[in-house]
Amino acid sequence: MKLFIHMLNTCGMRNVRISSYRNFLIASGHTIVDKIEDADGILIWTCAFRKDTRDHSISEIVKCSKNKKEVFVAGCLPDIDKKYLARHFNGKVIPWRNDNILIRRYFGAGKIVVDDMPLVLAKEQLYEDEVKFRREHPGYAVPYIGRYIQLYIAEGCPWECSYCSERLAFPPFKSYPEDQILEAARREVNHSGKKKIILLADSVGDYGRDTGSSLPKLIRRIRKEIPGAIIAMQDLNPIYFLNFRDDMVEFIKEGFIAHFQIPYQSANDRMLKMMNRPYTKNDLVRVFGTLNEVKFKEIDSHIIVGFLNETEDEFKESVQFAIDYKIKYMLVNSFLESPNMEIAKFRNKVSWREKEKRIKYARQKFQEAGIICNYDHSSFAEERFKIMVGRKTN
Numbered sequence: 001m002k003l004f005i006h007m008l009n010t011c012g013m014r015n016v017r018i019s020s021y022r023n024f025l026i027a028s029g030h031t032i033v034d035k036i037e038d039a040d041g042i043l044i045w046t047c048a049f050r051k052d053t054r055d056h057s058i059s060e061i062v063k064c065s066k067n068k069k070e071v072f073v074a075g076c077l078p079d080i081d082k083k084y085l086a087r088h089f090n091g092k093v094i095p096w097r098n099d100n101i102l103i104r105r106y107f108g109a110g111k112i113v114v115d116d117m118p119l120v121l122a123k124e125q126l127y128e129d130e131v132k133f134r135r136e137h138p139g140y141a142v143p144y145i146g147r148y149i150q151l152y153i154a155e156g157c158p159w160e161c162s163y164c165s166e167r168l169a170f171p172p173f174k175s176y177p178e179d180q181i182l183e184a185a186r187r188e189v190n191h192s193g194k195k196k197i198i199l200l201a202d203s204v205g206d207y208g209r210d211t212g213s214s215l216p217k218l219i220r221r222i223r224k225e226i227p228g229a230i231i232a233m234q235d236l237n238p239i240y241f242l243n244f245r246d247d248m249v250e251f252i253k254e255g256f257i258a259h260f261q262i263p264y265q266s267a268n269d270r271m272l273k274m275m276n277r278p279y280t281k282n283d284l285v286r287v288f289g290t291l292n293e294v295k296f297k298e299i300d301s302h303i304i305v306g307f308l309n310e311t312e313d314e315f316k317e318s319v320q321f322a323i324d325y326k327i328k329y330m331l332v333n334s335f336l337e338s339p340n341m342e343i344a345k346f347r348n349k350v351s352w353r354e355k356e357k358r359i360k361y362a363r364q365k366f367q368e369a370g371i372i373c374n375y376d377h378s379s380f381a382e383e384r385f386k387i388m389v390g391r392k393t394n
Contacts, residue, residue, distance in 0.1 A: 001107070002031045004039035006064065008047045008057050009075065012123075012145060013202055016152045017096070018045055019120035021074070021103070027117070028107050039069060046075035049166045051336040054081060058088050065089065072106060074099065076169035080338055096169050121176055122184035123150040125194045148198035148232055148258075149188045153181055153218065157203040159237070162276045163265075163307060165338035170202065175211045178218060182225055189226055196258060197222065198232040205240025215240065216247035223256060232259035232298075239278045241287045252296050262287065263302035263331075267321035268314040271307055281321075288325035300329035305358045306350035307335045308343060312358070319362050323369045332362045332375040 003025060007018060021043070022032055033039050042064045048054035057077050064071050074094040077085050085093065094102045100113045126146030127133035134142055156173035157166070189195055199218075201207060208214040222229055231251070241248055241262060251257045266272050269281050291299055303318045322330050334355040337344045350358075359375050366373040 001070075002033050002038060002040045004033050004036045004042050006036070006042055006044045006060065008053075008060055009045055011047075011049075011202075012143070012150060012200055013152060013155060014045065014047075014075070015123065015150075016119055016121065016155065020114050020117040021045075023117040023120075024103065024112060024114045025107060027112055028110075030107060036064070036067065036069075041070040041072060042067070043072045043074060046073060046077035048075075048077040048080040048169075048338065049164075050333075051338070054084070054338070058085070061085075061089050065091070074103075076166065079169035080165050081340055084339070097171060119152075119176065119180065120184075121152045121181055122188040124188060124192055125149045125196065128194075145198050145200070145234065148196045149185070149192070149194055150200055151181060151185050151188075151197050152176065152200050153204065154201035154207050158206055158209070159203060159278065160276055161265075162274065162341070162343050163304060163335065163337065165341055166202070168338070168340060173203070173206060173210060175207050175209070175213065177211075178213060178221060181218070182221060185222060185226060185229075189229070195226060195229045196232070197226075197229055198234055198259070200234050202235065203237060204233050204235050205237050205243070214244075216244050219247075219251065219256075229256075230258045231256060232261075233257075234261045236260060236262050237278070238262055238264055238284055238287045241290075242279070242283060245286075245290060249290065249294055252291075252294050257296070257298075259298040259300075260291070260296075261300050264288075264318075264321070265302060265304050266307065266310075266314070267303075267318040268310075271310055271314055271318075274308060275304075284321065288321075288327070292325055297326070297328055299327050300331070301327050302331040302333065303362070305332060305334045305362065306355035308346050308350070309348050310350055315358050316361075319365050322371060323365065327371060329372040330362075330366055330374070332359055332366075332373060334359060334376055 005018065005022060025032060036042060044061055044064060046057035048057055054077060061073055072092045072094060073089060074096065076096055078093045078095040079097055092106055100115060103114060125148055128147065130142060130147065154175045156170045158173045160167060185197060205215055207218055219231055264284050265275055265277060267281050267284055272280060301322065305315060363373050363375055
């Protein structure tokens, strides 16, 4: 069968699983094509971590189903919102948490299984000069991580944040083997000559908890085996900066760290408790205070606006925190829960109009403070949807 893989994932982490699918399909005798019109079937990797991405996935499924081609739906939507998917699609579905059996059934592969496929743990650096790249590639989505070699180190997340619908779909936490990670990094560095590397995982700080290693150990090994490498980190839970504080300060002082993404989501203790986050505001003060003390400025973070019954003062506390600790870049997202989350039953939620008002307030305050701000429906946010539409596997 000639197959088009329609990637609707907003997170780069899913590229590893999709690469396994691609290798599985090729090993099973299928052909991967670059255009939908050339395909006999369409394998759609959905995204459903928020209502808007879920609805986008549904619209793409409906659209593809009209092409008179066989459609297969995979990704996180079948696990996060099975009933909603069934209302719009009654074809072949491959839930991520139990995909080996079904994908073998649909694509006939004998003893070959997805989990036996080689992992693609590194992706090439897309650009060095973002302004130049945008000028030369008008209309092309330009993700922040594109300025680095993207190195995937683990999948899954052991935490149970109450707002996170992705945990309904995540497989069990698994660190990828150090040797495979280093081999992938060396191969990409040798190929490109570039040495800026970003470490990616659903929870990067948990790396090694299941193998006897750790994030600092992995970083030191990269440093030893790839002299001159510069490291950035995505999705580092604040608690892990505290756990590895001495290591991180050492790496910063030695010029080994280029960037941290440390999402704090809220700077209010009541909200943090309701979110089931593993830290307090005082912990955040220690994290970002340390970064200020060592004069490290390349920091970005996230806040969630209008979580459940968040008050205006609690929201403003989160905004002021970013200003006080001189965070360079902030992602501001309104809270959109999955209907299958327990918190979806919560009453007296912040209204959509109030969320919009608060986002406007945050934008204004961050702009006045010189903080780069990405928010719902901004040009930056729209690029995420460009990435989701019409993509193929690498």
